[in-house]
Amino acid sequence: MELYGIAEDVAAKIAAELREHGLADEPLGVDLVEMPILMALRAEGIDVVDGQQVFLAARRTKTRDEISLLTQACAMVDAAYDELYGFLRPGVRENECVGLVSKVLYDLGSEYVEGVNAISGERCSPHPHVYSDRLIRPGDPAFFDILHSHLGYRTCYYRTFAVGSASTAQRDAYVRCREYMDQAIALVRPGATTADIVQVWPRAEEFGFPDETAAFALQYGHGVGLSIWEKPVFSRLVSLDHPEVLEEGMVFALETYWPAADGWSAARIEEEVVVTADGCEVITRFPAEELLVAGRKYWTVGGELNTRREAQSHLNTRANGSN
Numbered sequence: 500m501e502l503y504g505i506a507e508d509v510a511a512k513i514a515a516e517l518r519e520h521g522l523a524d525e526p527l528g529v530d531l532v533e534m535p536i537l538m539a540l541r542a543e544g545i546d547v548v549d550g551q552q553v554f555l556a557a558r559r560t561k562t563r564d565e566i567s568l569l570t571q572a573c574a575m576v577d578a579a580y581d582e583l584y585g586f587l588r589p590g591v592r593e594n595e596c597v598g599l600v601s602k603v604l605y606d607l608g609s610e611y612v613e614g615v616n617a618i619s620g621e622r623c624s625p626h627p628h629v630y631s632d633r634l635i636r637p638g639d640p641a642f643f644d645i646l647h648s649h650l651g652y653r654t655c656y657y658r659t660f661a662v663g664s665a666s667t668a669q670r671d672a673y674v675r676c677r678e679y680m681d682q683a684i685a686l687v688r689p690g691a692t693t694a695d696i697v698q699v700w701p702r703a704e705e706f707g708f709p710d711e712t713a714a715f716a717l718q719y720g721h722g723v724g725l726s727i728w729e730k731p732v733f734s735r736l737v738s739l740d741h742p743e744v745l746e747e748g749m750v751f752a753l754e755t756y757w758p759a760a761d762g763w764s765a766a767r768i769e770e771e772v773v774v775t776a777d778g779c780e781v782i783t784r785f786p787a788e789e790l791l792v793a794g795r796k797y798w799t800v801g802g803e804l805n806t807r808r809e810a811q812s813h814l815n816t817r818a819n820g821s822n
Contacts, residue, residue: 510539517545530554555730559722560748565652566773569723569750570782572609572649573771576656579603579645580785587662587793589637593617593630600645609647613727616644619662624758624765637663637794638808640759642767646727653727655752656783657769663794664808669766672759673790676766679718679755683733687745687772687779693733694742696720696753700735706758711736717756723771724750749774750782766790 517523527540528550540547561569579600586599597615604612617630619641628644635641642659659676661669682699703714711734720733731743731751754769768787772779797804 506533506535506539507542509536510543510545513540514543514545528553555722558724559730560746561724561750561773562748565724566748566750568650568652569654569771569773572647572652572654573656573782573784575604575607575609575647575649576645576654576783577785578607580643580658583643584660584791584793587635587641587660588795589635589639589663591635592632593619593635593641594632596641596643597630600643604645604647609649610651611648613646613648613653614644615646616642616657618642618767621763623767624763626756626765626767635662638666639663640665640669640764640766641793642765644767644769651725653723653725654771655721655723655727655754655769656771657754657767658785658787658791659766659768660791660793661806663792663797664804664806665790665792666759666761666764666808668759668761669764670790670807672757672764673766673768676755676757676768677788679757680753680768680770683720683753683755684770684772684779684781687774688777689745689747689774691745692742693720693731693738693745696733697735697738700755702735706756716754718754720751720753722749722751745774747774747776 526546526548528548530551537547582603583596583600596617600615601612615630616628618626619633619635620639622633623640623642639662640659641662642657644655644657646653646655659673679700683696686695686699700718703711708714715734715736718735722729722731731749732738733753750771750773752769752771756765756767758765770781771783772781792806
């Protein structure tokens, strides 16, 4: 947008400071910048260069205080998931879930809820990264990614639920998604590389994508700190050719995905880990070892309704592309 001379004024002030300190002919490293200011800096004759890589390199490992803040940020999301688990039921909408999570986080002191991905039903495979006003129905899968900031430190934290009941296809997808996660976490220790981790994850073609570019960010890992995506990066797209060595004090999120055999449901799990001297510690603690079924329990004349419902009847099938 037009800044009405503000960009030029900012650039002139920066140029004056550089001249005063004898740095006018030196490159100026910039992390993030708006285009009008970048153009105004260049018009002042300033050599603007990429400073983002310097900052990312400096933030690769975290101090004890930073790890405490990142852990607290995750604890706030633990609480949000607990409230969400109690709220999920047939008839609520994805956007209502987003509102609930946002309120819990702000009540706990979050300074900024950047986003809550809320994906349910047929939107799960393939899945977008935005919520809708879709009504959640019995038997739906629903997964969420909660991103917020606590004193500047961020979270990226997926969980998957089944609402009311889960089919065998949904459970199988979750089990496989969890296995990829556990295999990856088991390899995390100082001296291991990002290539070691991604080698245990499936190739893009194994879960329905033509190549790693198309599947990017589904089997994925990324540093978490003052921003959501920091170093190191874990992806079959880049890590096999450009491995990064893991170091004590790194904090990153690992996320896995698997589409179910029914063609529309899926599982998504994400854990944040801290690299320790001899392994790692998981700091995302809301239960995710097995697929959780949310919503009230139902009772029949024969007792409690089984939450594993492969085929409720011949009528409970997809029709006209709907669920």
